[in-house]
Amino acid sequence: MRNLVLILGDQLDRHSAALDGFDPACDAVWMAEVAEEATHVWSHKARIAIFLSAMRHYRDWLRAKGYPVLYHALDDPENQGSFASELTRAVRQHQPQKLIVVEPGEWRVLQSLKRTAQQLGVPLEIRPDRHFLISVDEFRRHASGRKQLRLEFFYREMRQRTGILMEGAQPVGGAWNFDAANRRAFGKQGPGLVPPPVRFAPDATTQEVIRLVETRFPNHPGSLREFDWAVTPEQAIQALDDFIENRLPLFGPYQDAMWTGEPYLYHSRLSSAMNLKLLDPRLAIAKAVDAYRQKHAPLQSVEGFVRQILGWREYIRGIYWLFMPEYLERNALNATANLPDFYWTGETEMNCLREVVGQTLRYGFAHHIQRLMITGLYALLLGVQPKQVHAWYLAIYVDAVEWVELPNVYGMSQFADGGLMASKPYVASGKYIQRMSNYCANCRFKPEKAVGADACPFTTLYWHFLMRHEPAFENHPRLGQQIRNLRRLSEADRAAIRKQAQELINQATS
Numbered sequence: 304m305r306n307l308v309l310i311l312g313d314q315l316d317r318h319s320a321a322l323d324g325f326d327p328a329c330d331a332v333w334m335a336e337v338a339e340e341a342t343h344v345w346s347h348k349a350r351i352a353i354f355l356s357a358m359r360h361y362r363d364w365l366r367a368k369g370y371p372v373l374y375h376a377l378d379d380p381e382n383q384g385s386f387a388s389e390l391t392r393a394v395r396q397h398q399p400q401k402l403i404v405v406e407p408g409e410w411r412v413l414q415s416l417k418r419t420a421q422q423l424g425v426p427l428e429i430r431p432d433r434h435f436l437i438s439v440d441e442f443r444r445h446a447s448g449r450k451q452l453r454l455e456f457f458y459r460e461m462r463q464r465t466g467i468l469m470e471g472a473q474p475v476g477g478a479w480n481f482d483a484a485n486r487r488a489f490g491k492q493g494p495g496l497v498p499p500p501v502r503f504a505p506d507a508t509t510q511e512v513i514r515l516v517e518t519r520f521p522n523h524p525g526s527l528r529e530f531d532w533a534v535t536p537e538q539a540i541q542a543l544d545d546f547i548e549n550r551l552p553l554f555g556p557y558q559d560a561m562w563t564g565e566p567y568l569y570h571s572r573l574s575s576a577m578n579l580k581l582l583d584p585r586l587a588i589a590k591a592v593d594a595y596r597q598k599h600a601p602l603q604s605v606e607g608f609v610r611q612i613l614g615w616r617e618y619i620r621g622i623y624w625l626f627m628p629e630y631l632e633r634n635a636l637n638a639t640a641n642l643p644d645f646y647w648t649g650e651t652e653m654n655c656l657r658e659v660v661g662q663t664l665r666y667g668f669a670h671h672i673q674r675l676m677i678t679g680l681y682a683l684l685l686g687v688q689p690k691q692v693h694a695w696y697l698a699i700y701v702d703a704v705e706w707v708e709l710p711n712v713y714g715m716s717q718f719a720d721g722g723l724m725a726s727k728p729y730v731a732s733g734k735y736i737q738r739m740s741n742y743c744a745n746c747r748f749k750p751e752k753a754v755g756a757d758a759c760p761f762t763t764l765y766w767h768f769l770m771r772h773e774p775a776f777e778n779h780p781r782l783g784q785q786i787r788n789l790r791r792l793s794e795a796d797r798a799a800i801r802k803q804a805q806e807l808i809n810q811a812t813s
């Protein structure tokens with residue numbers, strides 16, 4: 304054998320650089336389902352299933368196109384459960400002259416592949432991931448010499464570089480972003496009828512995977528009953544078209560809104576398809592821009608959507624590769640608490656958390672503001688160790704791959720990187736959640752109260768967080784108002800908050 308081409312579970316791009324120059328007469332594709340990837344964090348069943356199902360569909364497509372594929376299925380009795388063991392088995396058997404792989408999405412996997420190739424004495428060629436609009440080296444050049452790595456500068460550069468939503472050197476519509484118009488809540492009347500996203504009933508391949516996951520990982524969190532994710536490029540394009548047609552027009556204004564029983568609202572639900580490389584981000588952007596040009600969707604929605612993909616998604620990846628592996632060790636706020644057990648069960652009296660964790664267990668999905676301002680915020684206020692928060696987010700969402708999950712958790716949500724990504728910690732009291740959702744209406748706690756039996760734990764912990772970190776943030780330009788409000792509290796108020804917060808911390812982490 305000449306080349307053994309390794310395709311990992313999140314590299315299911317039919318135009319992958321790994322397949323360039325492939326010769327079926329002397330090359331083969333290698334793919335492996337390994338238990339290690341489902342268990343190194345305690346993965347949601349839907350997360351395991353989406354990876355396995357998409358991999359099997361990709362394998363079938365490769366074979367139909369004439370590519371020879373060595374496929375190590377999870378239920379193969381000889382499968383020893385790790386990349387290293389499976390790759391060693393294949394290399395010993397087929398003696399390839401070279402291994403080829405596209406840049407993996409996780410630092411740990413890259414190290415494991417390099418180590419294994421070296422131990423086996425086979426050269427490993429690592430090819431660029433063409434799925435992304437900017438390479439890791441180009442991002443490094445963007446970052447070099449900058450004191451601050453803010454999204455805004457990067458995003459503007461990407462708009463100029465690609466010409467997306469540009470008129471010459473100027474942004475279309477005369478502004479780079481419309482964030483101020485994109486923070487609407489639904490009000491008491493609620494969202495009304497939101498067009499539900501297209502669902503994909505499990506086909507025979509997916510059903511087989513579902514049975515396998517139920518048998519092999521029966522004690523893993525989450526449910527497979529609602530599994531309806533796109534697992535092929537054709538389905539991913541259908542999901543994109545459905546979003547553009549039915550939800551993009553209101554995506555912008557309601558980006559930050561939440562509502563009971565509405566896991567998707569106007570969000571696209573495309574992250575897993577993009578992260579598995581079933582969907583090209585360029586196509587998602589092009590179709591959204593086209594919807595603006597056709598006057599089907601307003602600029603505030605289209606720009607908001609483009610910013611998430613052309614801006615955040617690429618920027619997050621750049622940050623990950625620039626700072627790993629040191630990034631994972633950061634804990635700027637010295638957070639030491641344990642993640643409360645209810646993150647795995649949803650069993651809590653706090654209605655917002657019960658709703659969001661419950662929905663997460665059911666679908667393997669929560670939208671951005673639920674991740675940031677409900678589950679993320681509570682962990683931040685409680686002071687949970689970043690590594691524990693990271694392990695939860697990596698395990699629990701169908702779109703979780705470390706390059707995108709980790710900077711979102713450490714940088715955006717937990718401020719564990721000390722402000723490398725976010726200019727300030729995203730902290731708020733229960734009143735923010737009351738404003739942006741209807742969760743508080745059905746909760747036994749009162750968002751405006753910080754002390755007492757019916758005090759909202761978010762509000763108690765919010766003030767406690769500001770008290771704990773007052774010296775560090777007192778001169779922070781963007782937290783000034785919050786610190787000034789804190790200083791209006793009397794010593795007696797502070798003492799009562801401190802006592803109640805400590806009880807919450809002890810209770811949650813005992």
Ligand SMILES: Cc1cc2nc3c(=O)[nH]c(=O)nc-3n(C[C@H](O)[C@H](O)[C@H](O)COP(=O)(O)OP(=O)(O)OC[C@H]3O[C@@H](n4cnc5c(N)ncnc54)[C@H](O)[C@@H]3O)c2cc1C
Nearest residue numbers: 570571572573574611616670671674675702703708711716
């Ligand atoms: C604590 C935390 C953890 C997160 N973990 C992940 C994760 O593991 N995987 C993941 O893909 N996203 C993650 N995100 C980002 C974001 O929440 C999801 O991409 C989004 O909720 C997916 O739903 P959607 O496809 O409907 O997105 P939409 O709201 O419709 O956005 C469109 C697309 O933009 C991209 N995007 C949006 N926000 C971000 C962001 N902050 N970073 C990178 N890309 C973004 C996604 O590809 C998404 O599909 C996380 C955010 C937070 C705050």
Ligand code: SF4
Nearest residue numbers: 653655733743746759
């Ligand atoms: S009152 Fe507090 S705990 Fe209850 S739903 Fe509102 S924010 Fe969540």
